Amino acid sequence: MALKLEEQKVDEGKRVLKLVGSVDQNTYERLEDYLTKAFEQGFQIVVLDCSELTYMSSAGIGVVLWAFSRSRKLNAKVVMAGVCKGVLHSLAVLGVEKLIPMAPDVAEALKLAP
Amino acid sequence: MSSDDLPSELAKLIQPFTDEQQVSGPQRVLMTVYEMVTEISAHTFEEERMIRFMARTLMGHFGVLQILILTRDEQGRFRRAFAEGVDVPEEIHTTPEDLKGLTDMSRAAVIVDKDCWLFAPLTHETGLKAITSLSHVDSYGRSTIEGAILLGEKVSGAEYTIEDRRLLFLAGRILAISLHNCRLFAKSITDELTLVFRREYLLSRIEEELRMGEDAVTSILWVDMDNLKRINDTAGHLTGDEALRRVAAILKACVRPGDVVGRYGGDEFVLLLPLCKKENAVSIAEKIRADVAKCKLPGGLDMSVSIGVASAPEDAKSREQLLDKADQAVYFAKALGRNKVSTTQPLGALQTKQLSGSQPLHRLTQGIRALGLSLTADAVQRVTVLLLAAGVENIRLSALAVSNVEDCELRFDNHLTMEACRQMEETLKAIPGVFEVRLRPGENSYVRFQAGQ
Numbered sequence: 370m371a372l373k374l375e376e377q378k379v380d381e382g383k384r385v386l387k388l389v390g391s392v393d394q395n396t397y398e399r400l401e402d403y404l405t406k407a408f409e410q411g412f413q414i415v416v417l418d419c420s421e422l423t424y425m426s427s428a429g430i431g432v433v434l435w436a437f438s439r440s441r442k443l444n445a446k447v448v449m450a451g452v453c454k455g456v457l458h459s460l461a462v463l464g465v466e467k468l469i470p471m472a473p474d475v476a477e478a479l480k481l482a483p
Numbered sequence: 484m485s486s487d488d489l490p491s492e493l494a495k496l497i498q499p500f501t502d503e504q505q506v507s508g509p510q511r512v513l514m515t516v517y518e519m520v521t522e523i524s525a526h527t528f529e530e531e532r533m534i535r536f537m538a539r540t541l542m543g544h545f546g547v548l549q550i551l552i553l554t555r556d557e558q559g560r561f562r563r564a565f566a567e568g569v570d571v572p573e574e575i576h577t578t579p580e581d582l583k584g585l586t587d588m589s590r591a592a593v594i595v596d597k598d599c600w601l602f603a604p605l606t607h608e609t610g611l612k613a614i615t616s617l618s619h620v621d622s623y624g625r626s627t628i629e630g631a632i633l634l635g636e637k638v639s640g641a642e643y644t645i646e647d648r649r650l651l652f653l654a655g656r657i658l659a660i661s662l663h664n665c666r667l668f669a670k671s672i673t674d675e676l677t678l679v680f681r682r683e684y685l686l687s688r689i690e691e692e693l694r695m696g697e698d699a700v701t702s703i704l705w706v707d708m709d710n711l712k713r714i715n716d717t718a719g720h721l722t723g724d725e726a727l728r729r730v731a732a733i734l735k736a737c738v739r740p741g742d743v744v745g746r747y748g749g750d751e752f753v754l755l756l757p758l759c760k761k762e763n764a765v766s767i768a769e770k771i772r773a774d775v776a777k778c779k780l781p782g783g784l785d786m787s788v789s790i791g792v793a794s795a796p797e798d799a800k801s802r803e804q805l806l807d808k809a810d811q812a813v814y815f816a817k818a819l820g821r822n823k824v825s826t827t828q829p830l831g832a833l834q835t836k837q838l839s840g841s842q843p844l845h846r847l848t849q850g851i852r853a854l855g856l857s858l859t860a861d862a863v864q865r866v867t868v869l870l871l872a873a874g875v876e877n878i879r880l881s882a883l884a885v886s887n888v889e890d891c892e893l894r895f896d897n898h899l900t901m902e903a904c905r906q907m908e909e910t911l912k913a914i915p916g917v918f919e920v921r922l923r924p925g926e927n928s929y930v931r932f933q934a935g936q
Binding site (some may be wrong): 386391393394395397398401423424425426427428429430431432433434435437438453455456459462463464465467468 | 503504505507511514515518521522535536538539540541542543544545546547548567568637638639640641
């Protein structure tokens with residue numbers, strides 16, 4: 370399955386990345402590459418808009434956990450927005466839901482990370 | 484095999500995986516295994532990529548922020564191959580007990596607690612909790628430890644269950660087999676002496692590049708050592724081997740990332756430079772030539788290389804034609820006096836058009852080799868190139884005397900003017916190895932060579 374990444378600039382240092390499709394073994398590297406560059410460019414806030422994300426494999430969740438660690442070190446923030454029920458359940462079982470800020474949609478996510 | 488080919492019950496079991504449905508519980512374990520197997524088999528020969536994939540998958544499957552993957556080098560030392568959330572040195576100190584612990588592990592990963600001291604003090608300092616070996620068992624039942632995976636605590640705070648430990652063990656097995664295959668593959672495509680790629684792999688990469696690249700410019704360098712035989716004869720074969728190793732090291736240091744350096748055979752190397760225009764390829768070749776010329780062998784011996792450059796699609800479209808063009812260019816470089824870079828294109832008086840009948844050159848070269856004319860081969864090549872450039876046709880090579888096969892002559896059909904013949908005679912007589920020249924317009928003409936002249 371494919372993954373489309375759509376970046377939206379909110380303001381300097383703040384980006385919304387919409388994930389369309391699935392983050393799986395074929396696509397997780399692209400998400401990691403995007404986030405690596407985002408941190409290198411010094412973005413302070415990255416909102417992952419998951420409203421059109423249908424599936425997230427273990428490798429995908431691994432990237433999210435790595436991004437959390439990295440953002441904490443850089444004093445930046447990664448927020449997940451609009452995560453579907455299935456993916457949210459996986460994140461909840463793993464305890465990731467409590468670690469990474471979650472919001473019902475992008476607007477709420479941006480409030481969490483002013 | 485598509486799921487349609489499987490019995491319906493099995494197809495139902497696999498359905499969520501092929502559809503990428505978010506699953507939980509035991510199905511999630513199966514899904515993770517499914518992804519490990521499919522992904523790792525898709526990137527069997529990319530070690531770093533496989534390790535990264537396995538690390539991210541295990542982090543995401545168990546929900547951990549810390550992971551350390553160790554692999555063993557040729558000396559058996561454990562080295563950090565991947566580390567996340569742990570600050571550890573590149574080389575990891577291990578004890579015989581650690582190795583024994585990894586070897587004894589059967590069917591499940593172990594958990595570090597007050598009774599388990601595997602990889603201590605590292606595990607106690609870092610908080611790494613679950614350990615499995617990267618063990619590979621061959622068909623004779625011999626177990627090899629390729630490394631280890633160490634995972635931190637789960638962020639959920641939950642303990643590792645026996646099912647978790649079994650999955651982690653399985654992940655270790657999958658990665659170990661893949662690493663083992665990866666290394667076998669790397670060995671199979673590497674030339675043992677010079678550590679550049681072997682001919683078979685090099686040729687397949689050129690073929691692939693020309694097929695995939697379509698109209699993109701791909702260049703080839705044919706690098707031929709000028710004096711390996713002399714080095715072998717005067718300083719011995721060990722020095723000859725050292726010369727090959729040094730040239731190979733220079734080649735690797737001069738190319739761009741993504742270029743392919745291979746040993747074509749003997750003292751000949753071929754370099755594949757994808758997306759590289761001819762003028763850039765010539766610059767790389769020039770740097771290689773200069774660096775080799777600066778290099779001194781033990782005992783102060785000098786080295787030099789002659790390099791032929793050819794580019795697709797300009798000079799040729801197929802792999803064979805392209806290699807042939809680069810090979811011809813090397814002969815021009817040699818004819819110009821060695822330690823030179825040459826292309827198949829303008830080279831002083833030499834024009835591609837005149838050399839389009841250069842099959843004879845190729846055949847002659849084979850003839851020179853077949854007759855074993857190592858001492859006069861260079862002179863013969865230089866003369867041949869000049870004759871072809873002047874438009875001479877139907878060149879024939881033969882040995883002159885049975886007593887000394889090194890003595891030989893070139894005969895050819897001569898359509899040159901008297902003036903051109905006179906000029907050519909002067910040029911040819913100056914070439915070391917040539918001892919007699921007779922050029923007469925319209926008559927039988929020849930150039931004779933004598934060994935040791």
